Amino acid sequence: MVLRFGTDGVRGEAFTELTVDDVVALGQAAAAVIGGGRWVIGRDTRASGPVFEQALARGLQAGGCTVEIAGVLPTPAIAAIGSAEGIPTAVVTASHNPHSDNGIKLFGPGGKKLTDEVEARIEVARSRPSTLPIGALGVDHDGWRPDPRRDLVGWYVDHLVAGFRDGCLAGLRMVLDCANGAMSTAAPQAARRLGAEVDVINAEPDGRNINAECGATAPASLAAAVVATGSDLGLAFDGDGDRVIAVDHLGHIVDGDRLLALGALQLRDAGQLIDDTVVVTVMSNLGFRRAMERERIAVVETPVGDRSVLAALDAGGFALGGEQSGHIIYRQLATTGDGLLAGLRLADDVRSRGVSLAELARGVMTSSPQVLVNIAVNTAGSDIEATVADAVATAQGILGDEGRVLIRASGTEPLVRVMVEAPTPELATSIADQLADVVRTRLGAG
Numbered sequence: 001m002v003l004r005f006g007t008d009g010v011r012g013e014a015f016t017e018l019t020v021d022d023v024v025a026l027g028q029a030a031a032a033v034i035g036g037g038r039w040v041i042g043r044d045t046r047a048s049g050p051v052f053e054q055a056l057a058r059g060l061q062a063g064g065c066t067v068e069i070a071g072v073l074p075t076p077a078i079a080a081i082g083s084a085e086g087i088p089t090a091v092v093t094a095s096h097n098p099h100s101d102n103g104i105k106l107f108g109p110g111g112k113k114l115t116d117e118v119e120a121r122i123e124v125a126r127s128r129p130s131t132l133p134i135g136a137l138g139v140d141h142d143g144w145r146p147d148p149r150r151d152l153v154g155w156y157v158d159h160l161v162a163g164f165r166d167g168c169l170a171g172l173r174m175v176l177d178c179a180n181g182a183m184s185t186a187a188p189q190a191a192r193r194l195g196a197e198v199d200v201i202n203a204e205p206d207g208r209n210i211n212a213e214c215g216a217t218a219p220a221s222l223a224a225a226v227v228a229t230g231s232d233l234g235l236a237f238d239g240d241g242d243r244v245i246a247v248d249h250l251g252h253i254v255d256g257d258r259l260l261a262l263g264a265l266q267l268r269d270a271g272q273l274i275d276d277t278v279v280v281t282v283m284s285n286l287g288f289r290r291a292m293e294r295e296r297i298a299v300v301e302t303p304v305g306d307r308s309v310l311a312a313l314d315a316g317g318f319a320l321g322g323e324q325s326g327h328i329i330y331r332q333l334a335t336t337g338d339g340l341l342a343g344l345r346l347a348d349d350v351r352s353r354g355v356s357l358a359e360l361a362r363g364v365m366t367s368s369p370q371v372l373v374n375i376a377v378n379t380a381g382s383d384i385e386a387t388v389a390d391a392v393a394t395a396q397g398i399l400g401d402e403g404r405v406l407i408r409a410s411g412t413e414p415l416v417r418v419m420v421e422a423p424t425p426e427l428a429t430s431i432a433d434q435l436a437d438v439v440r441t442r443l444g445a446g
Helices: 020-034 049-062 075-085 116-127 152-161 186-193 220-229 256-269 286-294 306-316 339-353 357-364 389-402 425-443
Strands: 010-013 037-043 065-072 089-092 101-108 173-177 197-201 233-237 244-248 277-281 298-302 320-322 328-330 370-376 404-409 415-421
Touching: 020 049, 020 101, 020 116, 037 049, 037 075, 049 065, 049 089, 049 101, 065 075, 075 089, 075 101, 075 152, 075 339, 152 186, 152 339, 173 186, 173 220, 186 197, 186 339, 197 220, 220 233, 220 244, 233 339, 244 256, 244 339, 244 357, 256 277, 256 286, 256 320, 256 328, 256 339, 256 357, 277 306, 286 298, 298 306, 306 320, 306 328, 328 339, 339 357, 370 425, 389 404, 389 415, 389 425, 404 425, 415 425
Parallel strands: 037 065, 037 089, 173 197, 173 233, 277 298, 277 320
Antiparallel strands: 010 101, 089 101, 233 244, 320 328, 370 415, 404 415
């Protein structure tokens, strides 16, 4: 594999696009660039996770590091450990991707995402010949084990619960969809500690069912469970727990844009929304921007990816940012997106206001009809925008100020994404389909 960082780490099909040797070499390169000393590694619940976990540990160790294996732990928990202990950390995960993929997310000392410059240096270091003998690139499956003296799931739950009032969710019934992933233990524990009555679905990982028709990318089963149990709301996480999507008591989806809008108002009303500003990516709905303008909250826009959002948050000293996909970052409380933190804050807001999530979500913004078409490609190239610029200009001319067009290459999958917002669903669909055809023709995609 020619190592390239996407919008959130390194990712590919396990053992083919991303091999054990790739991960060993990545660990050695990370040690050389980020530094030696102590690292903590966690992982999600994929069957390939233990092998890659140990491969990464072997590479880091070869680079002079000492390594603690955390086992299955959400990405935000690993970042929080790095922040609390001032050390670099890593997570073996492909996030919301299917079980057949895997990847590596790296955090610098203090739990911070890596900059472009650091990632580029790791890519260069990775391209150099390994100092390990070829035989050392194999992985001894008995080489590392989680430290039995440290309950890191318990530490993470304690860390989150400490930020809330005791019993703040008492009287609230909720359903948690853990995506058969890394939140399967921590999320129910935290919600119950705060007093909620909790039903849990999709929390029995078998290595192959992570994100499988469940979780933040497929919340239909959560919606059905919320309605069936008469719950007040539901929360769906992705496989590594840095995303959350909510469901109200009627079974309606509450996406990241609405969660951000509600979070911005919650912080603003508490006097904690720094400079009355929220950070979002280009994918956030036009309705979100209009809602924030109505509330006199400034919006800073970034490229796609929570790393871009974090960079803007830190550059401006802002408190809140995120993505429509459910990455929600409370920067005063965390160094990365934390689905459980964001979900618990939402539940606390619903409980304290005494108003249903349905009413809150309906009142905070009106979404513009938005259509997203994903086109599979072998490679999108770096000039996709230039390739279709004329077609985009024509479409934007039709929409005027009542809509938007965005075409971009995915940073995590071999896809080109075509997004269109328009005054009506029919017009959005028509223009998106036309632009998708242009992309397929010009890129030779299927």
